[in-house]
Amino acid sequence: MSFYEIAKADDIPEGTMKAVSIQDKELIVINYEGNYYAINRMCTHMSGDLSKGKLEGKIIICPRHGSRFDVTTGKSISGPRIGFLKLKTKDEPNYQIKIENDVIKIDI
């Protein structure tokens, strides 16, 4: 288990997210109701950049085709919609977070 510092807690106010690169991973860190969560930044469908998506509560919506993911678990809530097609996509990996001295650390 290796925790890496990724941001100060103040850098990610409640209801916002931040894109971070750590080791070989591209992630987004989300502050939902005062708790921090991290999932992969690239959508499991066709690599849409979730950091450019819309955050609605604990749901992040992919900017490319609208897949929805629960940021607290990484679970796919609904898949992409392309024309009349409603598809499925995989869950996003999520990562353990801890806060020490107002610093957000992530287990990679």
Ligand code: FES
């Ligand atoms: S790339 Fe995210 S829904 Fe298609």
